[in-house]
Amino acid sequence: MKVLDMKTKNINDLNNILFNESDIISNRKIEDDVMEIINNVKQYGDEKLLEYAKKFxxxxxxxxxxxKLEIQNAYKLITEDFLIAIKEAKENIYEFHKxxxxxxxxxxxxxxELGQLIRPIERVALYIPGGKxxxxxxxxxxxxxxKLANVEEICIITPPNKDGNINPYVLVTADLLGIDEIYKIGGAQAVAAVTFGTESIKKADKVVGPGNKYVAIAKKILYGKIGIDMIAGPSEILIIADKYTNISFIVADLLAQGEHDELAKMFLVTKDKEIIEKIKLELDIQLGELNRKKILKESINNNLYIILVSDIKEAISISNLIAPEHLEIMIxxxxxxxxxxKNAGSIFLGEYSPEVLGDYLAGTNHTLPTSGNARFSSPxxxxxxxxxxxxxxxxKDAFNKVINSISIIADVEGLDGHLNSAKIRKL
Structure with missing residues (x-):
């Protein structure tokens, strides 16, 4: 955990945290590996996908x-409680997105007559993470x-476990939405497969969904050959709180985000320095009760920042600069x-609107811009x-009324072919 006091530091200190040059260098190294994977999948198709499933x-x-039998059998491996909960979430998400x-x-x-049409993308691949x-x-x-956009073809790409299976809860959820085209592939190789197509997998027009660094970099490299939603970085949360905020709530929400992976970023922005020791004590208590201790300890040590500010106005300015994926305002x-x-992926208001609501049940989307991308993109x-x-x-009459204006602009731009295209239609 790191404490950054904005009363003694300047904004450049915060920028150095947010825009780490070593991350760029690390990504460049990964890009070489990803390019090799992409080229291999493009050239060898299913053969390489099976090889990478073994390797990774x-x-x-x-x-x-x-x-279809695997999907049917998945229903035997899940709980009835899960079915009830996931159907409730499904209804809420439909209601919001309608x-x-x-x-x-x-x-x-x-x-x-001028107009704008609405046309669904024809085929979309959904990347669903596995692994951790x-x-x-x-x-x-x-x-x-x-589905609400009327996309005709939807497939899922998701990594298998070591037994070559997909989690039954994932399979059942897909089936509840009418998706039975599911492939056991993950990583950069999955993005390459739906970009170029293979013997088993039809190419898609767009790929969406979060993944690890390899997935993100593959999407970045292949954008243009396939559409993407966003380039997702590690998950992040920023909480604005004060001395009156329930400390256990703050810590629980920080840890909920930190357990995603070791690179998850957590920010607590407050004007009340006296809560820091309480936060440290509560972290130790709650950490002892959670399963993903190894991941959490690393994310807390490296990526938990308490930022001290003068007032709420400054707290909001800091938040707008960071542009967090998740913003909780608990004051x-x-x-x-x-x-x-101005800048946030999803905003949670009050102590009883935790980020976990947005993850699962409220109805808003949890695929959100990260790494400051909320400055220019949306959920x-x-x-x-x-x-x-x-x-x-x-x-004909309407066109002839505007030929002169078209000709003037085309002449200024020096495009005589454009000029001719207008004048040739003149009465």
């Missing part, structure tokens, strides 16, 4: 696609907006500060699964 997942696979559906529109004047944990909730968050009357928040939504082509229709 310790799984001896003979086929890549999950069978509000995002766009309508086509047109603008009509004499002899002119299983994420059936991520299927809901990625698939539901795609009195938090909603009054909502208008001042995953129905918009990520549609295209909005424009259309133009002019009558």
């Amino acid at each position: 997942d310790n799984a001896n696979l003979t086929t890549l696609k999950v069978t 509000k995002q559906i766009k309508s086509e529109w047109s603008l009509k004047k004499e002899g002119i 944990a299983n994420y059936p909730s991520t299927i809901l968050m990625n698939a539901i907006p795609a 009195e009357n938090p909603k009054q500060y909502l208008k001042d928040i 995953l939504s129905v918009d990520d699964f549609i295209k909005k082509p424009n259309y133009i229709e002019y009558s």
